[in-house]
Amino acid sequence: MQDLLAKYGKVAPLLSQEQDAFTGLSTRKRSFDAGTNLVCGELDDPDQLYIVEKGRLFASTELANGERAITRLYFAGDIVGTANIPFEHATQTITVNASAELYIFPRKNLIDTFTNMPRVAAIFYTFAAMENAILNDRLVSIGRTRGKARLASLILEIEARRNLLLDPARERIDLGLTQAEIGDAIGLTEVQVSRLFRQFIEDGIVERRHGQTKILDRGRLSKIGQFTDRYDDLDLDWFEDA
Structure with missing residues (x-):
């Protein structure tokens, strides 16, 4: 707990x-x-x-x-x-x-x-609303962006989720998904996901080793993914007087 x-x-x-x-x-x-x-x-x-x-x-x-x-x-x-x-x-x-x-x-x-x-209900609602915002971002990405942007955004989403509880200084990310599952999450085939990872690696944007991913060029990855970190974008002022 x-x-x-x-x-x-x-x-x-x-x-x-x-x-x-x-x-x-x-x-x-x-x-x-x-x-x-x-x-x-x-x-x-x-x-x-x-x-x-x-x-x-x-x-x-x-x-x-x-x-x-x-x-x-x-x-x-x-x-x-x-x-x-x-x-x-x-x-x-x-x-x-x-x-x-x-x-x-x-x-x-x-x-x-x-x-x-009621504060517990408000906190619960805040995270439920945030999950919906993240899902909406991914749906927009799938519908309006190319494969590279979708994969970049998913990598950054998983990193943001990890950083809620783990030390952000830890460089390597366990995405926790197979390439087929990544494809199911962003509307691509397993072959397409594999090809995009190779492109990111060749371009020096990420590194993949022993099933883990390391972001080498966060600026480029964020720009490609058009990513908004919803966990960093929270407005918590309304809790101050609760």
Whole structure:
């Protein structure tokens, strides 16, 4: 739970009772292997939510042509499944893509927490809105930019997510996705993703070694990706008097 408290504490310092409210959402923790589907689109009841203690997950939607679109990425400290909260059936498949430890709780547990602690509800809403903004940025990128811009933007998005909890000075990034999964996230084929990585490497923009990525020329990568760091763009003034 410490990663969740650290992440949410970046919006506003959490009071002790607010920390207790977050940690009290769940008392059950389970481990899941990579490749496990927690919910499978409309097949599953979306009642369960998950807090990521360790590992990586993503949300995806199967398209009519049999392809897959990865829509959200989940890291340690994230609450998974919030997009499914209002619906009778899950709208997305949630997949574990790196072995994970997850706290599990029913969505109804949010009701008392939000009723008794409006600041917790506001912090929760802030991160949900930010996730939607990131998804919107990626959709615009897919619809309006070339492949190089899409890949550049995704690399920077993952780095920004990592830097919420880890030391930004750590140079190498574990993208946590295969090249096929990266393609599913930005609307490209695995072959196209591989070719773009080679171009970035040849141009001295990134370095790839042992499955990890190092950004060598952040200015060029940011310019190519037309990237906005939504985590750095937060306006938190409205929390000051809360």
